[in-house]
Amino acid sequence: MKLHHALVTTLLALPAASAVQAASMNLEPGLWEYEHRMQIPGMPRQMPAQTRQQCVRQADLEKFVIEDEADCEILEHEVSDDAVSWHVRCGSGESLADMRGRLQTHGDHYEGEAEMEIQGPDGQPRTMTMEMRGRRIGDCR
Numbered sequence: 001m002k003l004h005h006a007l008v009t010t011l012l013a014l015p016a017a018s019a020v021q022a023a024s025m026n027l028e029p030g031l032w033e034y035e036h037r038m039q040i041p042g043m044p045r046q047m048p049a050q051t052r053q054q055c056v057r058q059a060d061l062e063k064f065v066i067e068d069e070a071d072c073e074i075l076e077h078e079v080s081d082d083a084v085s086w087h088v089r090c091g092s093g094e095s096l097a098d099m100r101g102r103l104q105t106h107g108d109h110y111e112g113e114a115e116m117e118i119q120g121p122d123g124q125p126r127t128m129t130m131e132m133r134g135r136r137i138g139d140c141r
Contacts (some may be wrong), residue, residue: 032053032135109134
C-alpha cells in the first residue's frame with residue numbers, strides 16, 4: 001500500500017509540475033485550481049475528486065522538478081506548445097507500476113487523462129485512470 005500511495009502522490013504531482021513547465025507551453029502564471037478524479041474498476045466505492053490550488057509564478061515557469069517517489073523513473077516526458085505527455089515507472093518485481101498520461105493546454109486551462117497499471121493484491125493487474133482538469137482562477141495573492 002505504501003507503493004500505491006507514492007504512485008498516487010507522484011501522479012497527482014505531475015499535472016501541477018506540468019503547469020510550471022509553461023515557459024514552452026500554452027499556460028499562464030497565476031493562481032491555479034486543479035481537480036483530479038480517479039477511477040478504479042471493481043471498487044465498490046469510487047474515490048471522490050480531489051481539488052487543490054497552487055500559485056504558479058513567472059519564476060516557476062522556468063523550472064521543472066518532479067521529485068523521485070518510491071523508486072520512480074521518468075521514462076518519457078515530452079512538452080509541446082499545447083500538450084505534455086509522460087511515462088513513469090515505479091517499483092520493481094511484484095510492486096512494479098507504470099503511469100502514462102497526457103495533458104492538453106489552453107492558456108488559462110488544461111484537461112487530460114492518465115492511466116496507472118499496478119498489480120492488485122490478488123496478483124492480477126489493475127488499471128486505474130485519472131481525469132485531470134486545471135484552470136487559472138486569478139492572480140497569486
